[in-house]
Amino acid sequence: xxxxxxxxxxxxxxxxxxxxxxxxxxxxxxxxxxxxxxxxxxxxxxxxxxxxxxxxxxxxxxxxxxxxxxxxxxxxxxxxxxxxxxxxxxxxxxxxxxxxxxxxxxxxxxxxxxxxxxxxxxxxxxxxxxxxxxxxxxxxxxxxxxxxxxxxxxxxxxxxxxxxxxxxxxxxxxxxxxxxxxxxxxxxxxxxxxxxxxxxxxxxxxxxxxxxxxxxxxxxxxxxxxxxxxxxxxxxxxxxxxxxxxxxxxxxxxxxxxxxxxxxxxxxxxxxxxxxxxxxxxxxxxxxxxxxxxxxxxxxxxxxxxxxxxxxxxxxxxxxxxxxxxxxxxxxxxxxxxxxxxxxxxxxxxxxxxxxxxxxxxxxxxxxxxxxxxxxxxxxxxxxxxxxxxxxxxxxxxxxxxxxxxxxxxxxxxxxxxxxxxxxxxxxxxxxxxxxxxxxxxxxxxxxxxxxxxxxxxxxxxxxxxxxxxxxxxxxxxxxxxxxxxxxxxxxxxxxxxxxxxxxxxxxxxxxxxxxxxxxxxxxxxxxxxxxxxx
Numbered sequence: 001x002x003x004x005x006x007x008x009x010x011x012x013x014x015x016x017x018x019x020x021x022x023x024x025x026x027x028x029x030x031x032x033x034x035x036x037x038x039x040x041x042x043x044x045x046x047x048x049x050x051x052x053x054x055x056x057x058x059x060x061x062x063x064x065x066x067x068x069x070x071x072x073x074x075x076x077x078x079x080x081x082x083x084x085x086x087x088x089x090x091x092x093x094x095x096x097x098x099x100x101x102x103x104x105x106x107x108x109x110x111x112x113x114x115x116x117x118x119x120x121x122x123x124x125x126x127x128x129x130x131x132x133x134x135x136x137x138x139x140x141x142x143x144x145x146x147x148x149x150x151x152x153x154x155x156x157x158x159x160x161x162x163x164x165x166x167x168x169x170x171x172x173x174x175x176x177x178x179x180x181x182x183x184x185x186x187x188x189x190x191x192x193x194x195x196x197x198x199x200x201x202x203x204x205x206x207x208x209x210x211x212x213x214x215x216x217x218x219x220x221x222x223x224x225x226x227x228x229x230x231x232x233x234x235x236x237x238x239x240x241x242x243x244x245x246x247x248x249x250x251x252x253x254x255x256x257x258x259x260x261x262x263x264x265x266x267x268x269x270x271x272x273x274x275x276x277x278x279x280x281x282x283x284x285x286x287x288x289x290x291x292x293x294x295x296x297x298x299x300x301x302x303x304x305x306x307x308x309x310x311x312x313x314x315x316x317x318x319x320x321x322x323x324x325x326x327x328x329x330x331x332x333x334x335x336x337x338x339x340x341x342x343x344x345x346x347x348x349x350x351x352x353x354x355x356x357x358x359x360x361x362x363x364x365x366x367x368x369x370x371x372x373x374x375x376x377x378x379x380x381x382x383x384x385x386x387x388x389x390x391x392x393x394x395x396x397x398x399x400x401x402x403x404x405x406x407x408x409x410x411x412x413x414x415x416x417x418x419x420x421x422x423x424x425x426x427x428x429x430x431x432x433x434x435x436x437x438x439x440x441x442x443x444x445x446x447x448x449x450x451x452x453x454x455x456x457x458x459x460x461x462x463x464x465x466x467x468x469x470x471x472x473x474x475x476x477x478x479x480x481x482x483x484x485x486x487x488x489x490x491x492x493x494x495x496x497x498x499x500x501x502x503x504x505x506x507x508x509x510x511x512x513x514x515x516x517x518x519x520x521x522x523x524x525x526x527x528x529x530x531x532x533x534x535x
Contacts, residue, residue, distance in 0.1 A: 036063065037050050049066040049067070049068075050064070050066070069097070124196075131161070140188075141186075141211070142187075143164070143184070145164065145185075147180060148163065159199070166203060172271050172273070175271050186203070188200055188205050203234070204235075209240065209266065210227045213227060217257070219251075220254075220255075224244065225242055225254055226244075227240060229241045229336070234273065235273055237323075238273055238274070239277075240335075241287070241335055263275055276293060276331075278290045284338065288340065289311075291331075291332035292321055292329070297311055297313055298314055311341065359374075359382070360374040360375045367410060367413045376399060377410075380399055386414075425449075429446055434449045434458050435459050437459070441463065441509075443501070448489060451492075455488050460509050463502075464506035464510045464512060466488075471494065472490065472496050
């Protein structure tokens with residue numbers, strides 16, 4: 001059968017719309033069919049079940065009214081009794097549909113307008129779905145586009161097959177775009193929203209710089225050199241840590257390039273941002289020393305539990321280590337993930353002298369000894385009365401000027417002091433109403449029970465409700481810096497693992513968990529650790 005002009009025109013329109021909107025032709029034809037169905041219902045009644053079919057090859061259109069086969073008719077416009085249905089089709093059963101061919105209809109002005117709205121809406125929805133599906137998997141990529149318009153400082157970018165936005169706070173400071181400018185940016189989020197997919201781009205994201213290096217340095221693209229971490233102060237300064245998986249290739253030199261060509265290409269894209277390329281090291285102290293370049297470091301002291309590091313620098317290097325407005329140390333902290341405290345050699349000397357004086361005074365007060373004995377004990381490295389009370393007597397007796405009798409007397413006085421403090425803590429614990437049963441939890445001391453009472457925790461049940469963070473404190477990263485919040489046991493030498501064991505013991509005593517639960521939890525953790533990482 002020859003295709004009529006009208007049918008041919010219908011297919012040509014579907015082809016044109018599909019190409020223009022970059023969607024499947026079948027979706028356009030389905031939208032047309034929906035529009036015809038809506039127009040037909042306005043003519044034959046909204047309650048009528050009408051189906052329109054358009055042949056994608058010939059453009060031929062069929063319009064049918066569907067009637068459901070039922071025993072008793074309740075909706076004459078949609079249902080047909082089984083007796084009448086079998087007159088048309090002897091095999092008809094209840095629940096089947098009988099199709100009745102309807103004659104071709106002429107669209108009136110209102111029906112045509114309504115059909116057009118349906119088609120436009122369906123095509124727009126398909127276009128949005130196509131855009132979302134296309135860009136949702138491109139998070140983490142760099143896209144090129146053209147500035148379409150600038151609204152209140154936000155830049156709207158035409159990507160060709162979609163539209164994206166660079167919000168004002170995602171633009172490098174002092175950078176200005178105008179209509180028609182070419183722009184490159186990093187896709188950090190794609191969201192499906194009511195008004196269509198929203199594609200969010202950034203030029204300040206740390207990974208934007210990492211991706212630019214990947215494009216400029218073939219060794220990074222090939223995986224020979226790996227970017228371990230990035231820290232940026234957009235438009236001003238940045239640090240990037242790199243490591244080479246091939247000992248014959250220098251990661252810093254490869255990223256800098258011949259006469260700085262590679263790094264300068266990235267600097268040019270980032271509006272002159274100064275970039276320090278740092279060799280990554282799995283030794284935290286060495287890595288942090290590298291990250292503080294160009295400052296020279298005299299000494300570092302790590303506190304691995306709190307992820308803090310104390311860096312001692314020569315007096316003339318302090319301003320260089322801190323940087324303008326604290327920029328250098330802030331970026332080094334972001335790059336390494338450690339909180340960094342910077343001291344000069346003089347400040348460290350003063351602090352050490354203060355710690356020595358405090359320890360000497362502690363021993364003088366607790367042991368009732370003169371200043372010389374207190375200073376000798378402090379200089380020998382003893383840090384607490386507990387250490388003196390329970391160390392081997394020979395260690396104290398071996399100190400110059402001390403003998404066994406002196407050592408015994410010092411240890412006796414240390415134990416008396418600890419017993420007195422224990423009695424005072426026990427009295428305070430009772431005054432706070434903390435129950436004796438809390439002693440049943442391994443690791444809890446009377447001093448800890450006082451701290452619990454001051455936090456209004458008096459029973460094992462109260463203690464079992466704690467999270468580990470409540471006990472040892474927790475960290476939150478804000479504005480590129482780690483902020484530490486103290487816990488109930490922050491003043492005690494309690495690790496996270498020990499605190500977790502205490503909470504588990506309390507919950508087991510309360511019957512909230514049992515050995516089987518612990519075994520299942522351990523098994524699940526082991527599976528998570530051995531599971532291959534995605535991507």
